[in-house]
Amino acid sequence: MRSRIVPCIVAAACAASLACGRGGDPDHPLGRVLLDTAPRGYERVEGPSGPMDLDLASRATTIGPATLRPHLSRTGFQEGYSRVWQREQETLALLVFDFISAQRAGEMVELHERELGRLRNVQPFEVGRIEGARGFTVNATKPRSSEPWFCQIVVFAVETKAFEVRSCSEQPLSADEVQRLARDQARRAAA
Helix, strand or coil: CHHHHHHHHHHHHHHCCHHHCCCCCCCCHHHHHCCCCCCCCCEECCCCCEEECHHHHHHHCCCCHHHHHHHHHHCCEEEEEEEEEEECCEEEEEEEEEECCHHHHHHHHHHHHHHHHCCCCEEEECCCCCCCCEEEEEEEECCCCCCEEEEEEEEEEECCEEEEEEEEECCCCCHHHHHHHHHHHHHHHHC
16 A cells, blocks of 8 residues: 555655646636645745646645546546645645535545555544544655655545645654644635
């Protein structure tokens, strides 16, 4: 299992969805759902931020494309959007996936729980104040490197949208920052 998902986590975190290199669109409906102000000390990475079609969304998240693409196709994925910020070696990524129903958005959260829960190098953590949210800490190595890479991931659904909020760095970070960002994102999505 580790060989299938962890490289995807690291690749997605390193580039934080470089596949989404269409640039941001401030008028895109899903772009307006995501937080738009960079956290203190971070700068927006324009290339990876922007709309995601099925192909791009399949490669942008912590779940490998071989698992995620059929899931997105089967569950009525409409479109997605990513927003990425960076500070030195730390990357923050916000991903939103729009589905045909709230049930289908919830299935995206369940998929994360099922797939990441199978891995020995993934530890779940409690996420407070976001209904149905799941949190994961991933300890991995960068692709083609022996350097460590640590990610904290929070996934949750609001209505027909599933969100992944991800913080990755070469140093272990507290899950507090990603949880704070996820709570802000959940409030914005519910507004």
